[in-house]
Amino acid sequence: MFSPDPQGARPARAFRTLPAGSLFPYEIQGYSPKPGDVVERHGSVIAVHRAVDLPDYAIPWQVRPHSGSSWQLEQVALSVHTQTGAAFYYLTDHTWTPTSLILGAFLGLKPLDDTFGPFEAEGGTWRWYTEIIRDVDETDQEYTWTAFVCGKESVPRLWTPAYAARSERLQRVSRAAGSYAARMRELGLEATVERLDPLAVYERDGWICQICKTAVERERAWPDMWCATLDHRIPLTAGGEHTLLNVQLAHWICNLHKGDYFPVDL
Ligand SMILES: [Zn+2]
Structure with a gap:
């Protein structure tokens, strides 16, 4: 649906929540965070990784392609929540933009019963959510930023001022x-x-x-x-x-x- 993310080859960066009073509260760039990027939302931080960079024992079996599965491990990315170690696995296209296939959320190797439901970890209650922000690029084309983020409060679907x-x-x-x-x-x-x-x-x-x-x-x-x-x-x-x-x-x-x-x- 969208053209290839022009930001595919950019260096890794952090996407922060900006101080109150900013024109738009969340930093975004392109269609999604890429492996190596970090996203901070209201103090909660996730880091994006490639599944192939994980040690073999750390990859839940549910995430591994099996015979007849439609994906390859090379296409799998994960958001890792730094406060709890919880991980959210999803399939990406060749520009590391999320596709519609979500492989699940895990604490260690244990899947969360409800991927987007609340879970307890490190003395807090957290939940995964999909951050969806609509923006326009320099050529006035609309595009959507998608990120899988963990936090105590969710970022709703948002439109940038542009x-x-x-x-x-x-x-x-x-x-x-x-x-x-x-x-x-x-x-x-x-x-x-x-x-x-x-x-x-x-x-x-x-x-x-x-x-x-x-x-x-x-x-x-x-x-x-x-x-x-x-x-x-x-x-x-x-x-x-x-x-x-x-x-x-x-x-x-x-x-x-x-x-x-x-x-x-x-
Ligand atoms: Zn007149």
């Missing part, structure tokens, strides 16, 4: 394109409807109404007469298209006077 912003933008674009397409159908028009982000147009136009040439305040929201709207330079009714080239920022009131009013719900 992913959240992208998601909001896509929703805006989709809403705007949807309303324009509906409007065109109403008017019996067939024209190009580009999926464009109204906010990007407002930014492009410097928050200056392109009709009256005065500032548009971002804080004003519909139905405020002075709120930002998308105006079509050539009106849809005159054959104009809903494209980046044909849209501009205008006050709603200015748009109304021009007669091309069409509200966009941001």
Whole structure:
């Protein structure tokens, strides 16, 4: 589903929990931690290893490939919880990214009855959980970071601020394109409807109404007469298209006077 992790060949590193008040509380990079990496979440630490690097006697039999099994030991990675020695075994692809096959959680050679259930060790109650964080890369492609971590509190599924912003933008674009397409159908028009982000147009136009040439305040929201709207330079009714080239920022009131009013719900 995802392209090969571009971080496959990077040096080992630590992924820490950042101080309160940070933009995003957890360090991540690429699709998952790799062998040699360490992940610290709220004081609980796991280290990622390759199963082939373990001494033979330390590998639970349940994890070893047997005749007819679909995996090889070379593909098996494990998270080792440094506080308790508990280990979580999973299958990876060639970039050490977890696949959907989980081989189990163990204390020593003893499997936990419930892989993700609570267990007692070293005077505490712990549990394994799957940390799933959605982010976007430099090229705006979304990807998911997956890590098997042990702790007293779990890290929920999270979106990084960049992913959240992208998601909001896509929703805006989709809403705007949807309303324009509906409007065109109403008017019996067939024209190009580009999926464009109204906010990007407002930014492009410097928050200056392109009709009256005065500032548009971002804080004003519909139905405020002075709120930002998308105006079509050539009106849809005159054959104009809903494209980046044909849209501009205008006050709603200015748009109304021009007669091309069409509200966009941001
Ligand atoms: Zn205006």
